[in-house]
Structures are given as structure tokens and as C-alpha cells.
Amino acid sequence: MASSASSLGAGEQATAAIAVNDLGFSWPSGDTVLQHCSLTVNPGEFGMLLGSNGSGKSTLLRILAGLLDRQSGQIQLQGRVGFVFQNPDHQLVMPTVGADVAFGLVAEQLPFSQVRQRVLSALAAVHLEHFQRRPIYALSGGQKQRVAIAGAIAQQCQILLLDEPTALLDPDSQIALVKQVQELVKTRGLTALWVTHRLLELDYCDRAFLLAGGHVIEQGDPQRIKQKLLGA
Numbered sequence: 410m411a412s413s414a415s416s417l418g419a420g421e422q423a424t425a426a427i428a429v430n431d432l433g434f435s436w437p438s439g440d441t442v443l444q445h446c447s448l449t450v451n452p453g454e455f456g457m458l459l460g461s462n463g464s465g466k467s468t469l470l471r472i473l474a475g476l477l478d479r480q481s482g483q484i485q486l487q488g489r490v491g492f493v494f495q496n497p498d499h500q501l502v503m504p505t506v507g508a509d510v511a512f513g514l515v516a517e518q519l520p521f522s523q524v525r526q527r528v529l530s531a532l533a534a535v536h537l538e539h540f541q542r543r544p545i546y547a548l549s550g551g552q553k554q555r556v557a558i559a560g561a562i563a564q565q566c567q568i569l570l571l572d573e574p575t576a577l578l579d580p581d582s583q584i585a586l587v588k589q590v591q592e593l594v595k596t597r598g599l600t601a602l603w604v605t606h607r608l609l610e611l612d613y614c615d616r617a618f619l620l621a622g623g624h625v626i627e628q629g630d631p632q633r634i635k636q637k638l639l640g641a
């Protein structure tokens with residue numbers, strides 16, 4: 410899925426691709442998930458968000474994607490946002506790879522030739538150019554995640570939000586996917602925010618964020634945060 414940018418509040422960095430400032434969110438039950446939550450991901454950066462189960466990582470990503478409304482604070486997103494879910498079977502809806510990537514373009518009402526060009530180019534970006542006619546059921550988990558990413562690229566999303574995209578993958582596919590996103594960020598100037606529990610993945614990102622108690626308690630060098638979590 411993709412959503413468009415939201416407005417900048419006072420005091421944030423105008424240059425950030427993703428800027429979250431003093432965000433607050435509670436469920437209708439009154440349970441507070443996020444409070445005074447702030448983070449910044451610069452354009453062209455690959456950020457990773459960590460935190461224990463229930464710390465609010467998915468909630469934060471959903472607010473950024475416009476799937477949930479914040480109650481306080483500001484967010485700034487420089488560009489269109491694409492979301493990749495943990496389970497690609499919750500995201501891919503069409504019978505074949507090409508049809509699924511094209512489906513995300515329906516709202517844009519593009520001429521057929523442009524749809525075709527966008528689909529082919531997005532599949533090439535994730536190295537699936539020969540999979541256009543492949544049924545979705547005949548893909549591996551990692552390939553399905555790459556189709557979901559191709560859908561976002563076809564929609565010209567500049568920001569990728571990925572919620573534990575490797576959770577259902579085996580170790581080889583896990584590393585292949587994280588390398589793929591790292592390559593996309595570097596070669597296409599995308600910005601990514603990736604949620605994970607797997608510390609190995611921190612080796613591929615530029616900046617890490619640790620969420621606890623409703624806000625980011627540590628951010629910066631991924632290796633420093635990795636060491637901190639390994640020692641915890």
C-alpha cells in the first residue's frame with residue numbers, strides 16, 4: 410500500500426525524509442503506546458527500528474503510513490510512502506506477479522504502456538524481471554517480499570516502511586532481502602525504515618532506533634546499539 414506525505418509541525422528538520430516529533434498515541438481503551446516519541450531518518454538512509462514485543466514499533470509504522478491517526482505530535486514524510494507487511498500473503502492480492510504490481514497503479518489511471526513500463530522497471534529493480542507471469546503461489550517467501558517492494562517502487566514511493574519483512578524467511582532469504590533493500594536505498598536514493606528483532610540485520614543499516622516506554626531511548630550507530638542489545 411502507499412500513502413502520501415503529511416504536514417510538518419514546528420521545529421523539525423525540514424530536510425528529513427521521515428521526521429517524527431513528540432508523537433503520542435493511545436488505544437481507545439486508554440492504553441498508551443507512544444508518548445513523546447521522536448525520530449529522524451534522513452533522505453537516502455536505511456533506518457532500523459528495534460524494541461521488545463509490544464513496544465509500539467508496528468503502531469508507529471502504521472501511523473507513518475496513515476493507517477492509524479496520532480493523537481499528538483507531528484510527522485513529516487518527504488515523499489510517497491510504501492508499506493511492506495510481515496506476511497506477504499496479507500499484501501499480494503492478484504494471481505500473478507505482474508498483475509499484482511500493476512494492481513497498485515489502478516488509482517493512477519495510467520495508459521497501458523506506462524503501466525507496463527512501470528511494472529517492468531519495478532520488477533527489474535528487485536531482480537524479478539523474468540517473473541512477470543509467475544503465479545504468486547509459486548514464489549518463495551523472499552520473492553513475495555520483493556514483489557511487495559516492487560509494488561511500492563512502481564507507485565514511485567520514495568519511502569519504504571517495512572514491518573519485520575524477514576520474520577517468515579529462512580536465514581539465507583533474510584540476508585538476501587536486507588541486502589536487496591540496502592541496495593535499493595543506495596542506488597535509487599530511497600529512504601527505508603525497517604522493523605526487526607534480528608540483530609544481524611543491523612549490519613546493513615545506517616542508523617538504528619530503540620523504542621521503549623513509548624519513545625526512542627537510543628538512536629544512532631547500529632553497531633553501538635547492537636552491542637548494547639547483545640549485552641542486555
Ligand SMILES: Nc1ncnc2c1ncn2[C@@H]1O[C@H](COP(=O)(O)OP(=O)(O)OP(=O)(O)O)[C@@H](O)[C@H]1O
Pocket residue numbers: 436442460461462463464465466467468469
Ligand atoms: N488493534 C489494537 N487494539 C488495541 N491494542 C492494540 C492493537 N494493536 C496493538 N495493540 C497493543 O498496542 C501495543 C503495541 O503493539 P505493537 O503491535 O505496535 O507492538 P510491536 O512493537 O510491533 O510488537 P511486536 O514486536 O510483537 O510486533 C501492544 O500492547 C498491543 O497489544
Ligand SMILES: [Mg+2]
Pocket residue numbers: 466467468572
Ligand atoms: Mg509489530
